[in-house]
């Protein structure tokens with residue numbers, strides 16, 4: 027087993043499930059559901075070789091769904107050797123179709139796909155018939171499942187028995203318990219499939235014999251050990267933003283190496299109203315951590331002067347952050363390590379070689395090439411909900427653990443076009459009203475993010491019988507589980523009315539309020 031990179035934990039001590047990705051909408055969701063069952067999981071590309079799989083010694087393999095048909099030329103197909111490794115396999119949707127095709131069953135364009143809710147009925151276990159499937163031990167004989175497929179298995183491979191059907195899919199589940207290969211056409215990972223998580227657990231615990239040891243307590247213990255092994259006696263700095271990821275990363279590193287850690291909080295001039303004071307007060311009050319507060323507003327705003335292109339803004343901000351960290355490190359003496367709160371979705375998003383670059387996150391794609399620091403990224407195996415659970419376990423206060431994410435480039439990526447101190451002021455004032463009213467409405471925690479955006483246009487208005495020619499402000503509020511996809515939030519009308527009237531009345535230079543009703547995709551959460 028390779029040494030774990032970047033101070034992340036050595037996951038080889040946990041039973042591991044590999045989720046083979048065929049381009050599914052839900053591969054991430056499957057991986058999260060497995061972890062919710064306290065079993066470590068990782069997403070791997072479908073091109074992985076049987077040797078690579080075997081070397082990982084996984085407890086099980088899950089074949090995900092995917093948009094292609096197995097009959098299509100160029101469809102993503104795994105090496106057939108993977109099904110011969112003797113490792114338990116669970117196929118989901120496209121996964122059942124792949125298994126059927128590779129082991130001699132028949133997959134057909136059935137002519138009528140199934141989309142959405144349908145009723146699954148288990149094959150009866152009787153003296154004459156096959157015994158019931160262990161997958162369905164803890165679910166009723168008939169229940170609602172979520173389907174989304176065009177193709178269907180019409181004949182199970184030799185040696186497999188059909189264990190469930192729906193009105194339109196006679197082979198909705200099949201298995202060969204001896205080879206420990208099980209598969210379903212429906213999606214157990216979505217909440218609309220009642221008992222879906224139970225079915226997944228039956229596979230993990232009963233078929234694959236996984237132990238439910240992936241708990242946040244064991245993650246903390248393993249992280250502490252990994253951080254100590256990486257940094258030894260050296261000094262470390264951590265960019266602390268006040269957000270949950272860097273706070274949890276800092277708390278873990280502090281637990282591991284105590285006084286070797288110094289946190290560096292940078293006031294970029296692009297923070298929200300009162301944020302710098304609040305971060306200082308929270309961290310100085312709550313933690314016994316060495317904290318340096320660098321006031322770098324002029325430097326960031328100077329470097330961004332006259333820059334309108336979103337990618338250039340991001341690169342400039344990413345580089346300025348590192349230069350500020352380097353200077354802070356130099357003042358402390360020799361500090362070779364930089365802690366970042368990078369999460370697993372950041373790695374997946376930047377790691378897929380086929381995926382297009384949408385935007386350079388300042389702490390991943392925005393890092394300058396000549397950076398000297400060695401990175402310490404203890405959260406790089408974790409999803410956001412796990413990071414929050416670790417934060418709670420470490421005793422971080424609720425206001426940090428449940429803070430809405432705020433991007434490092436800050437207000438810069440919410441001010442379309444060039445950034446001037448006046449435009450920052452307008453957005454900051456509008457944003458403060460959004461945050462205050464969303465909190466007052468009791469929606470702050472329920473929303474993934476809620477904020478204001480300042481577009482580059484001006485519009486005509488009439489205020490006090492006078493013509494105005496001023497800026498609109500756009501309200502952006504989304505719900506999401508992990509920021510990879512998001513839906514626009516259905517904010518109550520009375521909240522929207524308060525936002526509109528307060529922003530126009532209280533923020534000079536604004537004469538109109540608009541609402542962004544775009545999901546992700548096709549939009550992104552931030553405007554730049």
Ligand SMILES: Nc1ncnc2c1ncn2[C@@H]1O[C@H](COP(=O)(O)OP(=O)(O)OP(=O)(O)O)[C@@H](O)[C@H]1O
Pocket residue numbers: 264265266267268269270271272273290291292293294365366367368389429430431432433434435
């Ligand atoms: N103002 C800042 N000062 C110092 N470091 C920062 C600042 N803003 C961002 N960073 C660094 O960039 C990293 C990425 O920022 P990001 O916003 O993704 O995470 P976060 O702020 O820790 O959490 P959240 O996603 O909840 O806002 C942080 O983990 C932190 O190391």
Ligand SMILES: O=c1[nH]c(=O)c2[nH+]cn([C@@H]3O[C@H](COP(=O)(O)O)[C@@H](O)[C@H]3O)c2[nH]1
Pocket residue numbers: 340385386387388389431432433434435475509546549550551552553554
């Ligand atoms: O630290 C960060 N540095 C960045 O450069 C950055 N860009 C976007 N974000 C946050 O990432 C999530 C997804 O954003 P998008 O839908 O806009 O791509 C959302 O939560 C965004 O707020 C960033 N966070």
Ligand SMILES: NC(=O)CC[C@H](N)C(=O)O
Pocket residue numbers: 090091092093094095118119120121174175176177178
């Ligand atoms: N969601 C899926 O995995 C769909 C599988 C395959 N593309 C089909 O349409 O049948």
Ligand SMILES: [Mg+2]
Pocket residue numbers: 267269431432433434
């Ligand atoms: Mg942040």
